[in-house]
Amino acid sequence: MLKLVAKSPAEGLVPIAVGAMELNEVVPAAITSIACYHGQSAALSAALKEHHGMALPKTGQATGRAGARAIWAGPSVFLVGPEPDADLSNHAAIVDQSDSWCVLNLKGADVEAVLARLSSVDMRLKSMKKGQVVRSQLQHMNAIYHRVSDDSFDIYAFRSMAKTMVHDIDRAMRYIASRA
């Protein structure tokens, strides 16, 4: 039987370190889209709490912690990390998205300057608090930004565009570093 070699979305593209900044890949065990059925948000939130220890995040927010998070993703919520409990499907449409996203962590002292080169949304550290989530663009493609710590953001973009994503972030990091 042929055995295929599994590769992470950004394998061979990161890590990258430039100036005060680093770009690393985050590889969640699973990413699942959870689209709440009409009128079920309270029940879904209770089920998420019971099985995964986190409430349903509100608009522009995330709950949970590293390794098991729920992040707002527009029409649905992404469960990032754990395999979804079967009970969730009583309250929401569950779709496996594990192989659809490339997740990179951008970290360092210049993080807000680098983000300002990637998106038109105000993601300065004083405007966007820890645990907040923004859906916007990364240059010309759609992306999700989640501030996870004092100086780092997880960025989600389409796996098929991983090389573009790394290229765009890498270029922004180099421009900022060259101005220092």
Next chain:
Amino acid sequence: MRIPCPICGERDRREFYYQGDALALNRPDPDAGDGAWNDYIHNRDNPAGVTCDLWHHEAGCSNWLVVTRNTVTHEVLGAELASKVKGEQE
């Protein structure tokens, strides 16, 4: 041009996809007759002044919005969720 998305806040126009006149929300009854359907499909006003369009917040929350703007001054007057506007009509 910036559009005040009710979910995401004020965002750049590049995040949105333009669909057309918000008249599209007022779909006639299937039996409304050729005249009503002809109007619905083909005829649009071209106002010099306030107009309402459908925009999709494609690179944001993925909601459809009804954006009110002024074609003369290019002023954006407001935006509401299309689902809410439609809900109020029914």
